[in-house]
Amino acid sequence: MPLLNFRDPALTADSHRNRIRPGILFRSARPFPAANPDTVRELRARDIRTVIDLRGASERSEADWAAAEEAGLRVLWAPLDASAEMAAIRPDALRTPDDLGRFYLALAESTPRAVADAVTAATEPGAILVHCAAGKDRTGLLVALLLDLAGVPADEIADDYARTAEALPRIFAALAGTAGLGALNTKGTATGTGRAPHGALPIPPALLEAPAPAIRTFLGGIRTRHGSTEKFLLGCGVDPEAITAFRAKAATAPEPAVAPEPATAPEPAVAPEPAVAPEPGVAQEPGVAQEPGVAQDSAAAPESDTGPESDTGRAPAVPDSAAPSGL
Secondary structure: OOOOOOEOHHHHHOOOOOOOOOOOEEEEOOOOOOOOHHHHHHHHHOOEEEEEEOOOHHHOOOOOOHHHHHOOOEEEEOOOOOHHHHHHOOHHHOOOHHHHHHHHHHHHHHOHHHHHHHHHHOOOOOEEEEEOOOOOOHHHHHHHHHHHHOOOOHHHHHHHHHHHHHHHHHHHHHHHHHOOOOOEOOOOOEOOOOOOHHHOOOOOHHHHOOOHHHHHHHHHHHHHHHOOHHHHHHHHOOOHHHHHHHHHHHOOOOOOOOOOOOOOOOOOOOOOOOOOOOOOOOOOOOOOOOOOOOOOOOOOOOOOOOOOOOOOOOOOOOOHHHOOOOO
C-alpha cells in the first residue's frame, strides 16, 4: 500500500513559494503494513534520505522501515510519546479544536528531547519524511513548528494540517485493521459496539478530526508561553546553528534576474547620395562682335575743352584690367 496522507506541505502551506522551498519536507501516516521496495522507490524519487518516526515504542516495529534502511536511508526514532498525556486527560476533555490545540502544546512541551532531535535531523542533506501513526497529531505539530520557523503564516500552516481530514477514513481503517480491530467510527469506538475496542481508552472526539483552528491555538500557545517558535526550540535543546541551517535549507531560491534586453544597435547612417554632377555647361555662344563704330568725321564734331562729348551720356568703357577683383 502506498503511504497514506503523503504530501509536501510547502505546496499547500506556501502556495506562492516564497517562504519554504518545495521538496525538502514531507509528511505521511505510518507505512501500512511496512515499507516495501515500492515505498523505497517513492522516497528515492523525491530525494528523501531521512525518515523521522515520532511514534512511541509500543506502536512501532523494526520491520516498518527495514527495507528503507537496507536501501541506505536513515530512520530516526524521535518518540513524541503521548501515552502519559492521554492517560492524564478524560476522554471528554478533548472536544473542541481549542482543546486539541492545547493538547498539542502540552505534548510538545513534555517531549523536548524528541522535538530537538527531529528538528536537528531536518537540517540534514536531502529531504525528510515526518510521520507518526496517522500523520495528523504529532506529525501535525512538528510540521507546524518547522513551517513556522521558516516564516509560513499560521493560517496557511493550519490549512495544510486540515488537509489530513481527507485521508482520515482510510487511515482509521488501516490502523484498526493493523491492530486486528474493526474500523473506527466517528465516536472512536469499534463500529456497532458503542464501546472502546478491547477495553482500551475511548478515543476523544477531537482526535478523530483535523480542524484548522487546533493548529492556530497550538502556535498561539507557543508564542504566548515561549515568545516564539525559535525560542521554544532553543529551550528544547536545538542548537542555534541548527535553526540557521534549517532556515537556509528551506529558503526559496531567488527568482532569476531578468536580463535586460540588449540595446538595439543604432542603424548605420545612410550615406548621403552623391551629389549629382552638374551637366557640363553648354558653351556660351561667343558674343557677337560689335560692329566697329563708324569713324566720326572730325570736321563734323569740333573738339571741346572737356573732352569728347557722348551723344548717349554713357561713361567711357573701363579697360578689363581696372575691374575690382572678385566680381
